[in-house]
Amino acid sequence: MMREGVDEMIQLGVLGSWNGFHVKEYAAMLAKNGEAKLVSISDDNEALAAAAAQGLSLTVKSHEELLADPAIAGVIVTAAPDRAAALIADAVAAGKAVLADKLIAVTGTDAERVAAAVRAGEVPFALDLPLAQKPVCLAAKHTLDSGRLGRLTGVRIRNAHGGLLKGMLPPHFVEDPSGLLTDIGLHGIYMACLLLGQPQAVTALSAGASASRTPETAVCVLEFGDGLLVTVEMGYVSPVSPFTLELFGTEGMFTGGGYAGSARIKGAADEDWTDLPLLQEHERPLTMLEQWLQDIEAGKEESEAWNLSQGIVIGRVLEAITRSLNQGVRATV
Template sequence: MSNPLKIATLSFWHVHAGDYSKQAQAHPGTELVAVWDDDAERGREGAERFGAEYVDDLDALLARDDLDGVVITTPTDVHRDVMVRAAQAGKHIFTEKVLAPTVAEAEEIVAATDAAGVKLIVSLPRLYHGYTTAIREVLDKGTLGTLTYGRVRLSHDGAIGRDGKEGWLPQRFFDPKAAIGGALTDLGCHPVYLTQLFLGAQPETVSATYRSVAGRGLEDNAVVVAGYGDQRIGVIEAGFASNNPFTIELFGTEGTLTYTDRGNVLLVNGEQVDVPEHSPDAFAQWVDHINNDTRADENIARAVELTRLVVAANAAAESNRVISYS
């Protein structure tokens, strides 16, 4: 294993590929050495931007002894293929959410990484933010009593064009095959895994309403409702068509909690609560797991459950019916 770890970015398809490449450059324990992309022009541009080598043959890149890990930001529909190949080549994997288009593929990826003894972690960044830590502490103390309702909303205006120009989110994010879903499948992953964290990973039913404000091919406005066996309700909202504050609302039998990133304000029963600094992010955790030969158990489990709920929500929206969750 190299010191620092030698990392390659596999594809600049996703808009966060540049962010993770910056992390690979900035982290003292990693070095970005190569880029692969099935779109040669896009790959060469990304490699030039970060001063890395562009490699057009994925198998040749994965076969290199001087490569320790890969950041996978390919189209979602090829996640399973690329990750299994990377795992079998002995490369550690950091990947963008969602883990895969189906639960079966997600579980296949996890099995392949475990069999190969490589370290997998999925970018679920808001799990490690300070407000999440503070909210977990409130819930652990029972301050809200029994939770009855939760709502998490995250949106941006990437689908909306202005001054005759298309929105800043690339059109490839609205390709049904490559992206496998729109606002809910991409941005909505964050409200999904937070709702699962606060209310539980196993709802009884899932329903969904999707709409396309900009008409670019997939939903840019989504609401998902999760109904739990203990009668809790979770509401997940995501959009590419409005730029609203990130919001968390939790209601219980004995209190209420609200959070907004507008001012980073957390209120519990009307009183402001301090929000701590963020914990180490997923990329830093990945490096630690590689160096310490440990497994990201909670992250991996939550990534699979995230995939499960996203798949159910997409099925509910497509069929226009309530899905029994299993």
């Protein structure tokens, strides 16, 4: 429900503008929600913060100034991946509610430290894993939980676009060796973990990478129990590559994705594919942003650290992927 006055709206800040695209997406979602608004932004690189602030009427501040502002109730962390852990911890220490974009840290140890700080700080917290709430992914989870596929024997997730070909990626994305894995590639990685838990090991391969350039494409093979292998594909050089999520089992197959969004299932004894219904806008669960705003309004006593345990798993998996890429080995998680 819309509050009665603009002055009563929840004021939020943005810590880090590594992903300026997401800053604009969050601003648009908040404008549609009507309960809160972004008022300021910070980044270690002030030019990046200024660029992200363009058109959004945001005040550019230092991290310290933003966190010291008593009018700001919470912060959205869209910082460079290797800065996320420190900034989340600083925000919690300052008593700010925190919404983290896709990760809380890029190593397991740092993720555990951040999680401990969040629990001790008792501030409203949510880790935003937006792909998990897409209708196709919700249909995949429902199908998996239903047992209709029998024993799961394989999973394939692909998420890619042609941003590197079209010059759409900002230089700091291209110049970050981990850019692909912690940007578009991370969606497939966390979806695999949300569906199946923490993998036991990972083997990662990339192409078109260097010490100062992110890969053009990469593939991560995640190993789970009972010999289950999950393939996560990602890339920046595929302009025609709709999202794909496939589940293979002893009793059938689920396939979902596409530009329009669709899901189908075929049992081993079925002659034809069956289209699965997808949730409509009014049926979907709350987004993490919406849940987080509700928690801020309700107060600390009623808040929950949403997806915090997943943040630890993601940190461990990213650490193992980095080790696999750097050393050319299968890395345990």
